[in-house]
Amino acid sequence: MNKFENKWIRAVLPALLIHCSIGTVYCWSLFKGDIASYIGKPVSEVEWAFSIAIFVLGMSAAFGGKFVEKDIHKSSLIAAIFFVAGMAGTGFFIYQKSLIGIYFSYGIVMGIGLGIGYLTPVKTLMLWFKEQKGLATGLAVAGFGLAKVIASPLMEKLLGERNNEGILVNPANIYTMFYILAGLYLVMMLAGHLALKKPAGYEEETAQSKSFSYRKALTNKTFIGIWLMFYINITCGLALISQEKGILAFIGFGAIGLVSSLTAIFNAGGRIVFSSWGDRLKDRNSIYKIIFISSITAILLTVVFDGINQSIAILIIALLCFVNAGYGGGFSSLPPLLSDRFGLNSISTVHGLALSAWAWAGLTGNQLSAYVLEKTQSYDMVLYVIMALFAIATLISIFVVKPEKVNVESEDFNRKEEVAIG
Template sequence: MQTQNHGNRWTSAVIPALLIHVSIGTVYCWSVFKQLIADQLGAAPTTVEWGFSLAIFFLGMSAAFLGPMVERDIKRSAIISLVCFVVGFAGTGVSIAVGWLPGVFIFYGVIMGIGLGVGYLTPVKNLMLWFADNKGLATGIAVAGFGLAKAIASPVMEWLINTTGLVNMFYILSVVYAIAMFLGYLTIKRPQGYVYKEENRISRKVLIKKPVFWAIWLAFYINITCGLALISQEKDILHDVLKGLPKYASLDSHAFAIAAAGFIGTVLAVDALFNAAGRMGFSTLSDHTKRRETSYVVIFVMSIAVCLLQVFTHSIQLGLMIPILIMLFLVNAGYGGGFSTLPVLLEQHFGMKSVSTVHGLALSAWAIAGLSGNQLASFVVTHATDTAHRYAALMPILAVLYAVALVSILLVMRKTPARAAVAE
């Protein structure tokens, strides 16, 4: 059914989307406090790391299974997201306070992860309905909010930890997120004239039998896996390269640590901007091209090029900072762009009626990539033959994986879009 967009789409769609996504996007602030959790609970950092891995896994799996519920009732999904996310975040603080490590896995990983998955899906279709002529731009706005959450919340978290303590930081921000997400729940609504109808919606049983879905899933999975593999090693790559630069090599260990922290912090902040710009830019690009897949083609070609740049210039071995920064910034942009372009690409092939269901199932790739991306990088770096430049071993492997993703998305482009037949 064609909806009539009477009302204010900014207060009914954009602002609620940002309130929800900027709140739940703080899952990416994990690095701010993971070492502190390990220290306070007397656990190994590698063990504590499972809290984040579980959160991403349950994000993807809850989205995969609860997509139909989001289709039926956006208000219900918004409140479920609020409750699960806030209880999970506050429960993490309680678990730390009582010294219960499994509680971190249960609350941050499982309960908060479910809130993440439902909350991630909730605003997406709504924005596409309100911005029927600029669906890519609309989803880019919301998903950019998710990407920018780390840049916004990280300094706030660090300030709260320094002034009130780690546990109180969780309690205070739980209240802040509860208020923000509740405002999102109150204001989010479908366009006037939208009526949910069950007929003509694709079921998950039918969907998983479609090769085009799995080709998109594979391309999305590889983009996340490669992005996480590189991003997870980013600090160490920069740290090693800095040690080889004359400006930094002459410093004593304390001075080097301070200078390196400042430089790496700046790079990570710029990374966040490129990530958000990629989320906005590539999804908007998809609005102005004949096929939504074009954005993914650009992402994969760009990612292959910057990885090969490292292979052929030996940037990491020689300590050439500019090519390395170009690679990190552009891979981050492509990583973010893959998320924001996915909903409109799925809508192109499966229609608006089932976009939350299809999008949710596709996000299972995120769940699996959240477990495999870091592990891939760790395995390659650990087993690199050239231990002095172990991170360079990642580059040809990432280039090959991006090439596989490119082939997959080019095969998708051979499939005729189906949205005209299932418009809503």
């Protein structure tokens, strides 16, 4: 059995199984119109199920960090139960044509599974890959990004044929798809749950004996800076990614599905490339400077060539790929950066707290670009707003996120330790 006790079987494989399952939340755009059509509600109202799911993901990670820290086996099992129950429940409530039920199952129940599941493998990976933390988290989080590429063809197959107006020939396929996917992801996530294990010699009590201080973290300048630049990166990414289909249609580019797959690959690739690149840098925060500056450069090049209206398609596709790569890289580079600044003992807790930025960005990213478009009728103006936000994030990365390591253990713990030593 010793041949199975290695980082690939006990950390990477289970992380990929879990993240490739929960990452299918990004396939939402493939079927949201079918849900709206089946239950007889506007797409704008159905859209809130996705926003709620991302918000609950971030908040459940923020408040579930200490729980994940204590027991990865319980947390991975709970993630599987909530995610699968939410998936199956979504199918049931679509059948019942209940929008509130869809909000509850897809948004809240599945959202809890997303948050706990996203967080669970991270610390285990960094314990197995102590010298290559960025590569480790990149491999796992890449699964979250690749899920869309892997699951999209399966979902299209399960949804079946469409008529000339794009309506499903068999509308019942929309809810049966969720039942089938729930069964598939139950097997994958339980396999990940059973395989996930921390390396031999790691003492669980070491992590549990430390008392994490939320007050110290939330009032720390470095943590606030990391939270803000992470929030801005997600907001900018979602603002542009949510308009991807509309931009390509506006310039008359027909192969939208091909570009969607290409940008998803860049999203996943950026998660591995940027985070593993950070392993070679003196200060891992430099990766965020690279992400922000490269995104600004890509936008500037598009603007120089007369913006979305006149730029050649290849330049606009390159812009979408660059922003997707930086969007993914921002996620995978976060845990090792937090580990460098706050230590590995409380990484699940502090990482979960930082993921609350994802919750709020999920509510503001899509809405930002939609608001700018509504007011200006210009994709170019969306680019200008995104570029300005990236510039602010660059300044935060340079002047606020300092390289010093921060102590986030509570004063009570420190006092007990001093007494014990004395």
